[in-house]
Amino acid sequence: MRTPIVGGNWKMHTTRAEALALLVALRDGLADLGGVEVAVFPPAPWLGDASNILEGSNVAVGVQNVYWEPRGAFTGEQSAAMLVGAARHVLVGHSERRHVFGETDADVSRKLRSILDAGLHPVLAVGELQEERDAGATMDVLRRQLDGALTGLDELPTTLVVAYEPVWAIGTGRTATPEAAQEACAAVRSMVAERFEAAAASGLRVQYGGSVTPQNIEVLAAQPDIDGALVGGASLNAEAFIAICRALAAAKRI
Ligand code: 13P
Numbered sequence: 001m002r003t004p005i006v007g008g009n010w011k012m013h014t015t016r017a018e019a020l021a022l023l024v025a026l027r028d029g030l031a032d033l034g035g036v037e038v039a040v041f042p043p044a045p046w047l048g049d050a051s052n053i054l055e056g057s058n059v060a061v062g063v064q065n066v067y068w069e070p071r072g073a074f075t076g077e078q079s080a081a082m083l084v085g086a087a088r089h090v091l092v093g094h095s096e097r098r099h100v101f102g103e104t105d106a107d108v109s110r111k112l113r114s115i116l117d118a119g120l121h122p123v124l125a126v127g128e129l130q131e132e133r134d135a136g137a138t139m140d141v142l143r144r145q146l147d148g149a150l151t152g153l154d155e156l157p158t159t160l161v162v163a164y165e166p167v168w169a170i171g172t173g174r175t176a177t178p179e180a181a182q183e184a185c186a187a188v189r190s191m192v193a194e195r196f197e198a199a200a201a202s203g204l205r206v207q208y209g210g211s212v213t214p215q216n217i218e219v220l221a222a223q224p225d226i227d228g229a230l231v232g233g234a235s236l237n238a239e240a241f242i243a244i245c246r247a248l249a250a251a252k253r254i
Contacts, residue, residue: 002205004221004252005037005161005228006245007062007123008235009091009209012043019046023053025238030058033242036228036249039089039123040235044078051086062089062123065097068110080111080118090115093149094125095167105148112149121159123230124149125209126188130168138166139187146191156200161207162188163230169210171232175220181208182223189225214243221251 014022019042030038041062042050050061063086067077080090092115093108103111108124115122126145128138146162164184169176176184185206193201208220209230220226228248234240 001254002203002227002252003035003037004248005039005205005207006241006248007089007091007161007163007207007209007228007230008038008040008241009064009094009230009232010040010042010235011064011096011232013236014043014046016046016049019043020049020053022236022238023050023059026059026241027054027057029238029242030245033058033245033249035253036245038245041089041091047083047086060088061086062091063087064091064094066090066092066111066114068107068114070114080114080120083120084118087120089121089123089161091123091125093145095127095165095170099129099167105145108145108149109151113152116157116159121161122157123161123163123207125163125165125230127165127167127170127184127210133166133168138184142184142187143191146188147195150192150195156192156196156204158200158203161205161228162192163207163209164188165209165230171211173211175211175213175216176208178219178223181220182225185223185227186225212244214240214247217244217247218251221248227252 039060039062066080070079070081092111097103128141205227207228207230208226212229212231
């Protein structure tokens, strides 16, 4: 059985006051919840606040981006090694990093390695553009992105989480149908099984992301290969995010 995992990707949102209020609301509102892992990914300036407020709580801290070198003359960047102690999870391969900032599969692979080397837990995001889906290329894109990211790894890292986030569903209110999300998440698992071992892939947690809300989480969570959600917009609202976490815990309870 896979423990479901929910991530709240705040992207470049929140003032410090908003962040503090959200962190306290999540810490308190999720204090009694078991059966699900929860992580928030606040903007980097609020990481210290997040780790202070969430220490000892049910909510882990994640970061949205790292650079692959451990240190050096890389103005504006932060290394995975610098985040040890402040964060547990790191997002890598998010579509905004790929499509707004031009990150390549090779960049994603280097970042993923550095996250693993630092002992942090990567959340690898993959997903197709609308035109790629229209062209019937979804599975090719997922395979290319997974192969690109996982190249050179002999074993499937047990800490790895993969987030399937179709780009056309991100921030658009156009959630993938439960059937399409299930098909892609199952495909991710079988591609990982082909690359590593079936047993390892059966333990891999695959999240769905893209316009997840308290209203649509139930049908998504009912899908057998969806083990959690990566939430953008709805993670900025404590009530909505808590409702999503509770729905996942309930859906996956044994
Ligand atoms: P939305 O939930 O706002 O569509 O964002 C999804 C996302 O990109 C999470 O990483």
